[in-house]
Amino acid sequence: VLDAAFGGSAGGDGAGGTTIAGVAEAIRTYQPRQVILTARGTSDHAALYAAYLTEIRLGIPAGLASPSAITVYGARPAMDGCLVVGVSQSGGSPDLAEVLRVAREQGALTLAVTNAPDSPLAMTAAHHIDICAGHERAVAATKTYTAQLLSLLLLVEAVREPGSVPEGLRRLPDLARTTLDDPTAVELANRYRFADRLVTTGRGYAYPTAREAALKLLETSYLAALAYSGADLLHGPLALADPDVPVLAVVGSGPGGQSMQGVLERLGARGADLVVIGPVLPRSSGASTDGVRAVARLATPDVDERLAPMLDILPLQRLALAVAKARGVDPDAPRGLAKVTSTL
Amino acid sequence: VLDAAFGGSAGGDGAGGTTIAGVAEAIRTYQPRQVILTARGTSDHAALYAAYLTEIRLGIPAGLASPSAITVYGARPAMDGCLVVGVSQSGGSPDLAEVLRVAREQGALTLAVTNAPDSPLAMTAAHHIDICAGHERAVAATKTYTAQLLSLLLLVEAVREPGSVPEGLRRLPDLARTTLDDPTAVELANRYRFADRLVTTGRGYAYPTAREAALKLLETSYLAALAYSGADLLHGPLALADPDVPVLAVVGSGPGGQSMQGVLERLGARGADLVVIGPVLPRSSGASTDGVRAVARLATPDVDERLAPMLDILPLQRLALAVAKARGVDPDAPRGLAKVTSTL
Numbered sequence: 001v002l003d004a005a006f007g008g009s010a011g012g013d014g015a016g017g018t019t020i021a022g023v024a025e026a027i028r029t030y031q032p033r034q035v036i037l038t039a040r041g042t043s044d045h046a047a048l049y050a051a052y053l054t055e056i057r058l059g060i061p062a063g064l065a066s067p068s069a070i071t072v073y074g075a076r077p078a079m080d081g082c083l084v085v086g087v088s089q090s091g092g093s094p095d096l097a098e099v100l101r102v103a104r105e106q107g108a109l110t111l112a113v114t115n116a117p118d119s120p121l122a123m124t125a126a127h128h129i130d131i132c133a134g135h136e137r138a139v140a141a142t143k144t145y146t147a148q149l150l151s152l153l154l155l156v157e158a159v160r161e162p163g164s165v166p167e168g169l170r171r172l173p174d175l176a177r178t179t180l181d182d183p184t185a186v187e188l189a190n191r192y193r194f195a196d197r198l199v200t201t202g203r204g205y206a207y208p209t210a211r212e213a214a215l216k217l218l219e220t221s222y223l224a225a226l227a228y229s230g231a232d233l234l235h236g237p238l239a240l241a242d243p244d245v246p247v248l249a250v251v252g253s254g255p256g257g258q259s260m261q262g263v264l265e266r267l268g269a270r271g272a273d274l275v276v277i278g279p280v281l282p283r284s285s286g287a288s289t290d291g292v293r294a295v296a297r298l299a300t301p302d303v304d305e306r307l308a309p310m311l312d313i314l315p316l317q318r319l320a321l322a323v324a325k326a327r328g329v330d331p332d333a334p335r336g337l338a339k340v341t342s343t344l
Numbered sequence: 345v346l347d348a349a350f351g352g353s354a355g356g357d358g359a360g361g362t363t364i365a366g367v368a369e370a371i372r373t374y375q376p377r378q379v380i381l382t383a384r385g386t387s388d389h390a391a392l393y394a395a396y397l398t399e400i401r402l403g404i405p406a407g408l409a410s411p412s413a414i415t416v417y418g419a420r421p422a423m424d425g426c427l428v429v430g431v432s433q434s435g436g437s438p439d440l441a442e443v444l445r446v447a448r449e450q451g452a453l454t455l456a457v458t459n460a461p462d463s464p465l466a467m468t469a470a471h472h473i474d475i476c477a478g479h480e481r482a483v484a485a486t487k488t489y490t491a492q493l494l495s496l497l498l499l500v501e502a503v504r505e506p507g508s509v510p511e512g513l514r515r516l517p518d519l520a521r522t523t524l525d526d527p528t529a530v531e532l533a534n535r536y537r538f539a540d541r542l543v544t545t546g547r548g549y550a551y552p553t554a555r556e557a558a559l560k561l562l563e564t565s566y567l568a569a570l571a572y573s574g575a576d577l578l579h580g581p582l583a584l585a586d587p588d589v590p591v592l593a594v595v596g597s598g599p600g601g602q603s604m605q606g607v608l609e610r611l612g613a614r615g616a617d618l619v620v621i622g623p624v625l626p627r628s629s630g631a632s633t634d635g636v637r638a639v640a641r642l643a644t645p646d647v648d649e650r651l652a653p654m655l656d657i658l659p660l661q662r663l664a665l666a667v668a669k670a671r672g673v674d675p676d677a678p679r680g681l682a683k684v685t686s687t688l
Contacts, residue, residue, distance in 0.1 A: 033377065036405060056419040063380065068548045070399075072547060076403055077405040196568075204417060224570055226562075255416045255417050
């Protein structure tokens with residue numbers, strides 16, 4: 001039983017799965033030459049994850065679209081043969097609905113991935129996947145993010161091979177519970193009580209996690225949290241790293257994590273205050289972070305890097321919550337934020 | 345005479361123009377169904393500008409690719425019918441060259457846009473555009489950024505209509521000189537002498553300017569500078585804005601600037617310390633920033649929003665330089681940075 005939200009209030013009867021299989025079949029039939037994703041905020045990070053999955057697992061070029069080219073400048077890109085996917089928790093952002101409306105008009109196959117089947121975005125798209133996460137009460141989305149990641153993973157794998165479930169997926173709910181039981185993230189919060197800026201980094205599948213962690217720390221604790229892919233960090237932002245700017249690095253056990261080794265070494269050479277999020281690996285492993293001076297580690301289970309984003313974000317969400325509490329800030333009432341953001 | 349670098353040491357004999365016309369003809373013949381851009385750091389912002397141009401002016405879907413899907417995970421997206429463009433000042437990043445090598449192998453039309461005709465990136469691509477900016481002595485690229493923007497604009501316009509030169513382009517060198525003569529940016533530097541974080545924002549064509557300004561402030565003055573599109577700012581990061589976090593907003597006189605009005609109002613309501621970069625507009629204009637409480641303004645000429653990125657970045661580069669000097673930092677020796685960054 002793959003509960004879409006890992007123990008949330010999801011339907012739990014596999015209804016989402018049926019829908020995902022149907023949408024996957026429609027995509028297989030359509031054979032898109034390109035996948036264009038559009039989203040904002042937290043959903044944008046789920047969309048970024050889906051872009052990696054699409055290129056790596058399906059061999060289809062994928063990218064994130066800037067809605068403003070269409071909604072502000074009136075661009076009408078030729079999108080026949082494209083799959084255009086809007087990802088949004090509320091499905092209420094008018095600009096995303098407008099992108100999907102134009103995409104449909106331009107001949108694209110359109111899909112909305114939301115937690116709100118009656119939303120404008122879901123209504124606009126030809127296909128809809130309900131992430132079945134139940135009512136999201138937090139303004140800073142958490143369980144809907146995980147459910148978006150899971151839905152998009154199931155979709156991509158079903159397009160790749162109908163009926164398939166990624167190995168290890170059924171263990172995720174248990175692993176998520178174990179990860180959430182670990183108190184390290186909460187203990188670590190004191191370290192950032194007085195920090196005013198912070199850098200997060202990761203590569204490949206771990207990069208969306210780094211971005212989402214930065215957004216959560218920013219919107220609940222008002223930390224100036226800057227997220228960079230490990231590679232981009234070396235092109236400029238590394239200058240920021242010094243012992244006074246904490247760095248959170250998401251480092252998995254697969255190719256993405258291995259490609260972070262040089263970045264971790266450079267950060268170590270700069271005396272960065274480094275915390276590593278990821279599995280603790282034996283010294284013999286290629287992705288060993290031994291020799292890298294990390295002041296602390298948020299241990300997460302050693303799973304395939306495709307699955308890791310659903311686990312690695314958990315201690316980071318808890319960290320953001322604990323930092324907010326340590327600062328006396330109410331994370332359920334971020335200043336200046338509304339749940340549905342209307343931009344055109 | 346369109347000097348590629350606005351008075352830099354470019355060839356200046358129009359050699360770049362000839363090349364651009366030839367590449368444009370090859371693109372017209374190929375009729376790409378999609379444009380994929382790949383770049384890092386400052387060049388990534390020029391690539392983002394080109395993505396907007398491609399969608400708005402050519403009606404071809406465009407997006408930025410994450411090299412890691414290909415270079416780290418071995419993805420082999422089907423890229424026949426695609427134009428894949430690598431943008432890099434030095435042309436020396438191995439990961440970009442690898443993306444172009446794979447793209448070529450996969451049947452894509454490939455193009456390198458560099459300041460180094462003999463570089464690995466230029467050698468790997470089927471076509472090459474030399475931005476003719478002359479030797480870039482600054483580690484924090486400035487004139488090569490402007491020359492990248494100009495080259496990409498000329499290319500897109502030549503694909504749209506062979507032989508065409510955008511209206512107003514020939515005035516740019518004079519306007520750039522006037523903009524650089526304005527001392528306001530230098531005077532403003534004192535305001536940020538003790539700032540440790542800062543937000544930059546803009547929409548559409550102005551968004552790459554916001555991102556590049558943030559990177560310049562970060563790599564020369566070690567400011568935690570966060571860049572958001574105006575729309576994304578409202579999805580979370582607005583929580584960061586308060587009177588203690590300065591905001592630099594790039595606001596043009598066209599659709600992108602008009603779409604920023606709501607963002608400026610929200611920032612005003614939060615008491616943000618706002619500085620607006622853009623033309624001073626009459627009250628009757630739709631994009632008027634009257635009524636928005638800006639503490640200062642970096643005035644730039646009122647030109648088409650397509651051309652504005654080549655002017656708007658100038659006072660922001662000067663601001664970054666002046667802030668670095670005020671802090672006693674050497675902007676020509678950013679800590680931890682090398683000119684050619686090697687990531688795989």
